[in-house]
Amino acid sequence: MDALLLSRWQFAITTIYHFLFVPLTLGLTIWVALLETCYVRTKRPHWKEPCRQLVKFFGTLFLINFSLGVVTGIVQEFHFGMNWSEYSRFMGDIFGAPLALEALTAFFLESTFLGIWMFGWDKLSPKVHCLCAWLIAIGSNLSAFWILVANSFMQHPVGYVVQNGRAEMNDFLALVTNPYVVGEYSHALFSGITSAGLLVLAVSAWKYVHDEKSRNAFRHTLKAGAIYLAIGVLGVMGSGHMHTQYLAEANPMKLASMEALWEDADPAPFAVMAVIDQNNHKNACEIKIPALFSLMLYNKPEGEVKGINTINAEMTAKYGNGDYRPDVLGMFWSFRIMVACGGAMLLIAFAVAALSHLNRLEQYPCLLKILPLTLPLPFLANTAGWFVAEGGRQPWIVVGLQKTADALSPNLTGLEVFLTMTGFTLLYLLLIIAALYVAIRYIKKTSIPLESHEGRDA
Amino acid sequence: MDYQVIWFILITVLFTGFFFLEGFDYGVGMLAPFVSKREEDRSLILRTIGPVWDGNEVWMITAGGALFAAFPHVYATMFSTFYMALFLMLVALILRGVAFELRTKEKCPCWQKLWDAAIFIGSIVPAFLWGVAVTDLAAGLPIGENMVYQGNFLNLLSPYSICGGMVFVLVFAYHGASFLQLRLADKGLLYRIQDLGKCAGSLAAIAYVLYLILTWQNTDLLARPCAMGLFIATAVFFLLSLFLFMKTPGKYSFVLGSLAIASVTLGFFAGMFPRLMVSSLSPDWSLTITNASSTEYTLSIMTVAAFVLVPVVLVYQIWTYYIFRKRITTSDVSHY
Incomplete structure (x- = not known):
């Protein structure tokens, strides 16, 4: 058994799994903090108690998700040393700093205040308690920032010099202000809001349909959740678009493989579908929209986009013989899955927001019944997006500096990694x-009553 | 003082914080099943660390992150060397972390028993493995010229390292009992915990003496007078703590027990300095603060960050303990 291949699989499995919970945490913690702010500030007496119960309701879902995110996150931190010790040696001078800063600024903050928030309902004033919720939100999002600083270095190394047989940091500020971080972080933040928004919609719709007592309370969260989701999806699309434009200069190989564009093109077409022939480095057949890819990248229907084969030849000249092409098939379809899920969620957000604004949700019961089934969409999009980000980096572990194959711990045996x-x-x-069992049972058994006549004017 | 020494000290501080704080968390997790069979009692006991265990665990994560940032070669060698051991530790920590969240969510007794078992495993296994790991670091491991480990999983286990693991388990169990004396109100439970604590503490004292003898034989840690002094101070603190604990357990026995944990950690690092991992193959191949560290530039930035952030963290973590300073009673558990 090959320790390298198995280590890659292990890292992929654990990262993807970890990343199911992370975006939801990012978005849900802000949602809970917003809800609690609403609870603290509301002057309407009949709304006060249901609002508090809603905070606890979504808070509990957040906590279940958070605990899984935390425990799977520890695995990720240990992984770099366990499986990728040569990477840690080569990059440690740069990569260790954001990780340590993540622990110092973010992990302490979120976990400490989470403890206070969970158990401090009757020990703190509502305002201080609400402040704790915001500190958890800040902590979680700071954590995402630092780890994406580290990840951005792997995608687009800056602020370093290679000497003494390793990469050494010479500009911390450049590392933190890596333009790659801007795209990655905003994209991750908004995808978190999207994931949380859809979860709120799915759960609220289910409660709305199946639990008459709670209907009025969840009518509110349906409306607010739809707006939250819309903000998320629009942000994700905007940041994704911006980041893709930036990729044209920062990582053209990743960009070209997302589009399965093998040869240079000016103007470059956008392939809606393609049958990809990876062995011969071309597409067997494709459905193209002319000039659209150039338009998306340069905001005008012209401009050259480099093809995979051209970039591969350039990289061979620069870094020596080898195949520098990532898994184009996976890249192409992951990107499309991600975009399609995003589009579907935008439609959902607009539909629910419009109907609840017009008070006409009741007239479309089947929409409400379908909503819970759409819950996998954001997770599918997040996973596909993560594949685009990380798969597009291969065969490099740090683009241009170290290959994944050179990063493995030399003392591991295939059997150990297999186990x-x-x-x-x-x-x-x-x-x-x-976790799913517990979450579903909790959703089913928790009722949040709210008087209907008071509910309408709230 | 140069940055490498500062970071050696900071790593020492982080590990001291980790062993002190997670020490009683692990101890509470280990003791819970033995104190009582009743689920209500166990909930009460676990509730004492409910708000704080997660924040305490971050001390371990930060210690790992700090090793990565300041001494990347140590991080790389240590984590790849202890590969299988860390896997077991991660499994245990995952079970424990999830268990705290899930055990209260279903009222069914078998569900709660399942997660109580997870918390027990998640507490005793990491405690044992940390003991083994720390002992191995000092005793030396077959680390080659290129800093790569040349042994396998079984090389990590020796009578000495297993004794180290036992010491950690027993000391943490005692520390947990000592902590619970401050946090619970129910007299019946307190007596029961005192009995368990006496038992664990006495065994820990015996194991520690054995451990010192083995350390004398297997390592050069005790050759350094200040390390020797700290290891002896540990014994004094611990015996005083145990003596008080047997009569009237309370603040003083807890503080003295904590001092014992702190001084043994300090003693370990004082004896190791300037090494962080000892190679049994050649003294030149040991990982030290000079051959394993990051650049001065990285260390200087991290130093500033640590000196600004660690005090802030301490302030709000102490605030947590202040908020939850009251002893836990049944009414605290019922509404959650």
């Missing part, structure tokens, strides 16, 4: 079953 990979996968499966 741990199987262990993590099975454990994670059991955990997600337990």
